[in-house]
Amino acid sequence: MALMPADCPLACPAADPLDDGLVPAARAGDRRAFAALVRTYERMVYSLALRALGAAPEAEELAQDVFVQLYRNLEHIESSAHLASWLRRTTFHRAVDSLRRRRRRPATEPLDETAAVVAVVDGSAGFGDPLLARRLVSLLSTLAPVPRLVLLLRFQEDLDPSDIARELGLPLNTVKSHLKRSLERLRALYQEPQSP
Amino acid sequence: MTDPKQVDLERALRQALRSIEPPAGFEERVIRDLDSAHRRTKGARRLQPLAHWIAPLTESVGRLLWHQPLAALASAIAVLVLVAAGGLSYREHVQAVRAEETRGQVLQAVRIANEKLDTAFRLVAEETRSGGSAPAPDERSDRDQQFN
Numbered sequence: 415m416a417l418m419p420a421d422c423p424l425a426c427p428a429a430d431p432l433d434d435g436l437v438p439a440a441r442a443g444d445r446r447a448f449a450a451l452v453r454t455y456e457r458m459v460y461s462l463a464l465r466a467l468g469a470a471p472e473a474e475e476l477a478q479d480v481f482v483q484l485y486r487n488l489e490h491i492e493s494s495a496h497l498a499s500w501l502r503r504t505t506f507h508r509a510v511d512s513l514r515r516r517r518r519r520p521a522t523e524p525l526d527e528t529a530a531v532v533a534v535v536d537g538s539a540g541f542g543d544p545l546l547a548r549r550l551v552s553l554l555s556t557l558a559p560v561p562r563l564v565l566l567l568r569f570q571e572d573l574d575p576s577d578i579a580r581e582l583g584l585p586l587n588t589v590k591s592h593l594k595r596s597l598e599r600l601r602a603l604y605q606e607p608q609s610p
Numbered sequence: 611m612t613d614p615k616q617v618d619l620e621r622a623l624r625q626a627l628r629s630i631e632p633p634a635g636f637e638e639r640v641i642r643d644l645d646s647a648h649r650r651t652k653g654a655r656r657l658q659p660l661a662h663w664i665a666p667l668t669e670s671v672g673r674l675l676w677h678q679p680l681a682a683l684a685s686a687i688a689v690l691v692l693v694a695a696g697g698l699s700y701r702e703h704v705q706a707v708r709a710e711e712t713r714g715q716v717l718q719a720v721r722i723a724n725e726k727l728d729t730a731f732r733l734v735a736e737e738t739r740s741g742g743s744a745p746a747p748d749e750r751s752d753r754d755q756q757f758n
Contacts, residue, residue, distance in 0.1 A: 445641055445644075448641070448644070449637050449640075449641055452636075452637045452640050452641075453637055456637065457630065457632070458629060460630060460632035460636070461627075461628075461630045464630060465627060470633070474632060474633060474636065474639075477632060477636070478639060478640050478643050479643075481640045481643075481644075482640065482643050482644055482647050485644055543622070546622055546626070547622070547625060548626075550619075550622055550623055550626045551626050551627070565623070566627065569620065569623040569624050569627050570627035570628075572624070597619060597620070600619060601619055604619070
C-alpha cells in the first residue's frame with residue numbers, strides 16, 4: 415500500500431520525494447537533498463524503532479543506522495512507495511535482530527522500557543485515554559520481536575495484513591496469525607488486574 | 611482508565627501508537643554519521659581487492675561446511691595430504707641441491723689434489739734425471755713454490 419497523506423496524516427511525507435527530485439539529487443551526492451529525505455521519513459522510522467525497542471537512545475541509534483544504510487542503497491530505490499517500504503522493512507529487520515541480541519545478552523542493567531514508553535505516550539497526549547494508551551504501549555514489550563513489529567506495522571503504519579506480508583516476505587497466514595494471537599494476548603494482559 | 615471490558619482494542623492501539631518526533635538534531639546526527647561512515651568506507655576500499663577474492667572463498671567454504679560436512683572433511687584431509695606431500699617433496703629437493711653442491715666440492719678437491727700429485731711426480735722425475743744431486747737453495751725454493 416502506498417503511503418498517502420490522507421491515509422496517515424502524522425507519519426507520512428507531505429510530498430513525493432522522487433517527484434521532488436530528492437532521491438536523484440541525494441543519489442548524486444547532494445547532502446541537503448538527503449537531509450530533506452531524512453526529515454520526510456524520520457518520524458516513521460524513529461517511531462517504529464522506539465516502539466519496537468522501548469529505549470530511546472537505542473531507537474535513535476537504530477534509526478540513524480537505517481538512514482545511513484538507505485544512503486548506500488539509494489540507487490535501488492524506484493519509487494516513493496518503494497522508499498517507504500524499504501525503510502519499514504529495514505527498520506523491522508534491524509529491530510528484530512536487536513531484540514534477539516538483547517535476549518541472548520545477559521542484562522548488566524535492566525532496561526527501563528516502560529519509562530521510555532510512558533514518556534513517549536505523554537508526549538503524544540490528546541489522543542483518547544492517556545492511561546489506556548500508556549498501558550497498551552507498555553504491554554507491547556511483552557510480545558516476541560516479530561509479532562511486536564507486525565502489530566506496529568498494522569496499527570502504527572496502518573498497513574493491511576497483505577501489505578505487511580508482502581513487505582516482510584512472510585506468508586499472509588503467518589501475519590494474520592501473529593496479529594490474532596498478539597491481540598488476544600494484549601487483551602488478556604490488559605484485562606488482568608494490575609499489581610499495585 | 612477505561613473499563614477493560616469496554617475497550618475497542620484495535621481503535622485504542624491506533625490511538626496509542628501515534629508516530630513520534632525524534633529528538634532534536636536527529637537529522638544533523640544522521641548526516642554526521644554518514645560523513646564518518648564515508649571516511650571509514652574510503653579506508654576499507656584500499657583493502658577491497660583482497661576482500662574481493664577472500665570473501666567469496668570464505669563464503670563457499672562456509673556453505674560447504676554447513677551443507678556437506680562430510681565433503682568438507684574429505685576436502686580438508688585432501689588439502690592436508692597435498693600440503694604434507696608438498697613439504698616432503700620440497701625437503702627432498704633441498705637435500706638433492708645440497709648433495710650436488712657437496713659432490714662439486716669433492717670433485718674440486720680431487721682435481722686440486724691430482725694437480726699437486728702431478729707436480730710432485732714431475733719434481734721427483736726431474737730430481738732422478740739430474741743424478742740425485744741436491745738442488746741449489748734458489749732452485750729448491752722455486753720448486754717448493756711450484757708445488758705449493
